[in-house]
Amino acid sequence: MAPHDDDDDHCPAEEPHPHRSRDLGFYIVLFCAVIPLWSVPPLSWAFVLYSLHTGAIWTYAWRGTTLFTMALVEVFFSVYHYNVSRFVSGPSPIGAGNLVELQAAFKRVLQAGLASLPEEGFDEETLNVDRPGSPNESIDKLEPHDARAVDFRNSLRTWFGKVPWSHIHRKEMHAWLYWSIFNAHLPALHLIPAPHTKVLSEALEMIERRSGKPIPEGSNPAAAPLLLTLDPVNVAWRPFGWYAFVGAGNTLMRHWFTSHWGWGMQHGAKDGLEYLLRVPRGWDARTGPAPVVFLHGLGLGLLQYFPIISHLLRELSDAPLLIPLQPHISQQVFHPHFLAPKGRKETAETLRALLVELGWASDEGKVDEEDVEVEVESPGSKGKGITMLSHSNGSYAHAWMLKAHPNLVARSCFVDPVTFCSWEGDVCYNFLYQRCTTGLQLVMRYFVGTEIGVANLLQRHFDWSSNSLWYEEIPHARNPARAKFFLGGNDAILAADRVKKYLTSHGVRKGLWYDPAGTHGSALAGGSAGFQELMRWLKEPGQ
Template sequence: MDIDELPLLLRSRTLSFYVVLICLVVPLWSTIPISWLFVIHTLVSARLGSFAWLGQLLFAVALWEVLFSVYYLYLSRHVSRPAPCGPGDPREIQAAFRRLLQSGLAYLPEDGGDEESRRPGSPAEDVIQLEFDDPRAIDFRNALRSWFGNAPWSSIKLHEVRQWLYWSIYNADLPPYETLPDSEKSIVNHALGLLQKRCGCIFKEGSNPAITPMRLTLDDVSILWRPFIFYMIVHAINLTLKKWYKINWNARFDHFHGLEYLTRLPKHWDPVIGPRPLVFIHGLGLGLLQYHSVIRHLFEQFSDRPILVLLQPQISQHIFHPSYLKPMTRHETADRMAGLLNHLGWMPYDIYDENSTSDDSEDEKQISHALLGKRKEGVTVLSHSK
């Protein structure tokens, strides 16, 4: 039996699971309901006046958690609505889809090959018709079924695949297929044809109501509350780490047109002949707290070159940040990142034009252009996403 037909294996629970559950998870999730019960009981019994200072302090903390939970409910309702983003540029989506299908097509020798070998995700590979038992097709089918609840591959039908493809292209629910305009049918069918080649099979006609494709911008958002104290602890640790980076590594925190970042610039680095700067883009988590070991490792191992860390409050539990629920789009982020690297003199890319919003003076721009004219190497980008 192919791996794409095997049911998803559940991991066995070890002692560490129950330790974390009892000592961390249960206290965290129970903070808000306990706060509600304590506040209601205190108000109903009118015992607040009889509390000593410690009891009044606990009541104040519990009341704040109650008020915060109401605000949290408001935020959860806000993000549970369908995402407002439009369908996007069809050409860009088609290019991204083809790049996805090319991933893993190239064969590599067992030793990984040399620098001249093509990578598994090389865009030089053509999307060809694979055989059903081709290992590349099996691996791809096994990965793709995660978008369908990890259901056995044979149970995924054509209608659900079309739903998933239509959402990925147009960010909308699939209307009755017969009512689609010819232009949309052509795009969906073209994507479907490429997908079937990569999977090594033709999707079975029909529908399976037991399977619902994952559509991130349309599906209901499942939210479990976190107490205010959790965000305060994370925020306090991140502030402490910022101070630590400044003191120990002479790091600098700044922003470029709303793009927040951390930089560490060695004193004797030469922008013309020095080693290539390193850019680190973190993923979803707790911000500096979660990636502290990685950042510290980069600072220690690459002390001879500049390091830039892109800070993203919208995916770092920075709940009170103005951009927490209004992050930049990927295009805005990419444009500002290009402008920042140009501003630092690290990238041979002219971002300035007559519509530029940069605050740099003409002298600063000329210096940046002079550096870019000599330096052609660019930067090394390291990223992580959960």
């Protein structure tokens, strides 16, 4: 244990993470929803084995036979689910990535919060600086009690289960750094290749300068780091009946959206990317409203997002609407691409090609992905450029498009964006690691976080450097007509107050809608003030 510093008693980074008792809502969800669903596979096994062992199956009437058949289906599906779970629990397939790019991203993480930016932001009308707080800060050694160092320590300890900062020792910090840079477990020090040793030493030195304190030698297993793509995949089984319900619901929703008595959308595919598309009759790319691309988040797919999609179709009746379908985060277990989510470059290129095919963009003005800070004044569309709307996990794909093809996106709208400040670990910790104490947390953990497709995406295909979006990568971020951000103060997944601070300190003010009482997804709930503001913004012409 590190020597005790009396001043640490007053340091937020040294405060123990509070232990909260489970509320009534947790137990209501546990006994009324989670346990009943979780119990279906083992009860099915018990019933099938009993029926076969006793020979009772030969005495069943049609009701008993039907029940036995349903139980047998659950038995076979549980075997399939078990094997798929073992498959996704293998090594992460994404590899270590580009070392130069990762080093640049890691340096950018350490530069965050170093600039002397006012927390309430700049005056958007009078600020003459295009990029306030651009990544040009040098990572000098901070004093231990410097507010920037304290905030950094308090934030970074999230990756270590929110233990007091002084409990984190070098071995655990080395393990976390090695994962974040090389996506691998830390080998014995004498087995680390010399180039990796150099990178690791430089990273640790920058951490110590940025945190204002040296990392104690030795090891403290109680402060083990969260290694998202290396830790065991947490999958909770669920019955075939659940997947059948979700699959049937999504199929019905898709047919409803594409039917003549529904909305008459088209269902298509481009290089493995399925989508729903509505182009109003008579729409003109040069004179009509800008097309809207909606990127949904984790959950139940069309079944979950049916209300907001219906509102978009109704409220934006004269604008084209494109909805990429994402089966890997929609619990479509029998879809051929369920366990093969597209990565950053593949997704961005496929979307770009689709926009070109639709006539919403051209290949002219294509921007190199490595030159992400270049802003193209004329959108790469044949018309006015597209409006990209994303929710939650959809903000990752939104970020990928802005990094690769910022000239194609004329306007950006982020609702509950998990792409900002994701390097701080709050989203990872809240969604996958923290102990559930409320009914909402348990719903998110069992029905979403531990679903096999979601677990495969987040715990084996997560690329933190690709998924992190920085202020300077958002074209026209301070123009409220071109960029809009919706946050809820009671969001149980992301640290909305920290995202708000990050955006406002860089000059985003009028473009930020912050509801102190809002929860994750409340801005998409019809009738809410956030939803009304969202519809108003989508309807107004971009400037």
